[in-house]
Amino acid sequence: MILRRQVLTGALALTVLPRFARAETPLFTLHGGLEQGSLVTGHTAPDATLSLDDSPLSLSPDGAFAFGIAYDRTAPLRLVARLGHGRSEERAISPVPRVYQTQSITGLPQAYVTPPPDILARIRAEAAAVAEARKRDTPGTGFQSVFQWPVAGTVSGVFGSRRILNGTPMAPHMGVDIAAPEGTPIHAAADGAVSLIQAEYLGGHVTLIDHGQGVSTVYLHQQDILVRSNEKVAQGQMIGRVGQTGRATGPHLHWGLNWFQMRLDPSRSTASAEPAPS
Ligand SMILES: [Zn+2]
Known part of the structure; x- marks a missing residue:
């Protein structure tokens, strides 16, 4: 039959x-x-x-x-x-469905999991500045390229995982964590222009790069930032160094990808599933 x-x-x-x-x-x-x-x-x-x-x-x-x-x-x-x-x-x-992991992280200073009330206004203002920068709709063409992993290292956190921090369920992890020694160079994932740099309570030293048409990548917890606001950057250019500023239990880069206010998985826009080892 x-x-x-x-x-x-x-x-x-x-x-x-x-x-x-x-x-x-x-x-x-x-x-x-x-x-x-x-x-x-x-x-x-x-x-x-x-x-x-x-x-x-x-x-x-x-x-x-x-x-x-x-x-x-x-x-x-x-x-x-x-x-x-x-x-x-x-x-x-039709979106192809994914199954997301659950990741439990302990040992974070509790002030990063449940920030004190006087810090909340600062966190909100920093998030608002990022949201404003992500509204940009520029004719840049960097978004068309295959992205380069920004740092050599080991993936220690994947996109979409349900996070439990110090035992408290939190929002899903909207980026990829790459563990690497402090000071490891960070490179721009694609051509673009720096749309925001700021020192955040949660994100530490943060750089946002606009790649055109609402597509941006973000780099968190940096030891230091080596670019200025509005500076044009080329794919592969060194833009900072790995650190553990903000909410981090060890040196790593949190790498994010956005389409306007929507957060996406940057590892799906690269040629290889993993970065080169550090
Ligand atoms: Zn992360």
């Missing part, structure tokens, strides 16, 4: 194939995986207009675009491309 059904399906496929073969060239192409928490990039005609879930999506001059799939998104995303003369194409993108 199974064989027969396969044959039947094959025959059906043959009868419908010519219709697909006559279809016009697709209006857009997508690159990268479509897993939850992934940055997706794509290309379309430079004169097309794009929308994602009914919100406009900006295009670079060569027709490149980017968007994120939220880490917990299950409903399909609706991407629509339209050309001036009325041709349009729509695609429903």
